[in-house]
Amino acid sequence: MASFRLAAMAAILAVSAGCTSAPGEGPGVAGLGPYCGKGDKSWVGAYTMRGVPEVGSQMRLNADGSFDFFLAYGANDQFGKGCWTQTDRVIALFPGGSRTIAPDHTPDTRGFTGILLEKDGRDLLWRIAGSHYVGRYEK
DSSP states (O other), X not given: OHHHHHHHHHHHHHHHHHOOSOTTSSSOOTTSSSOOOOOOTTTOEEEEEESSXXXXXXXEEOTTSEEEEEEEETTEEEXXXXXXXXXXXXXXXXXXXXXXXXXXXXXXXXXXXXXXXXXXXXXXXXXXXXXXXXXXXXX
């Protein structure tokens, strides 16, 4: 777990360096803050989370580097849009207009502060901070 957190923090620095504020540079999604570059086609698609009781979540990683995210946990609904980018081990969801991700985002968090997802075969894992739960996003 500690090694993943270190890798995740390194990924935040690496991927945030890849996001620019220059919407006029090539194909991107206007109005999202950090420039969204084209995403890796193998990760593009709709995902549904499994493995966390009482939590429903879906996301879509788009080919233009943007994403849409939804999570429902009790009375707390979260919606997110922004840019996604990746390293060899991590996909990072940056909230629209932000160059940073809160490393401790949980289903209890109010609002969407970004998420780091660990690649696991064709799935994406969300190791939820402060708990033993791991959400598995499957296509």
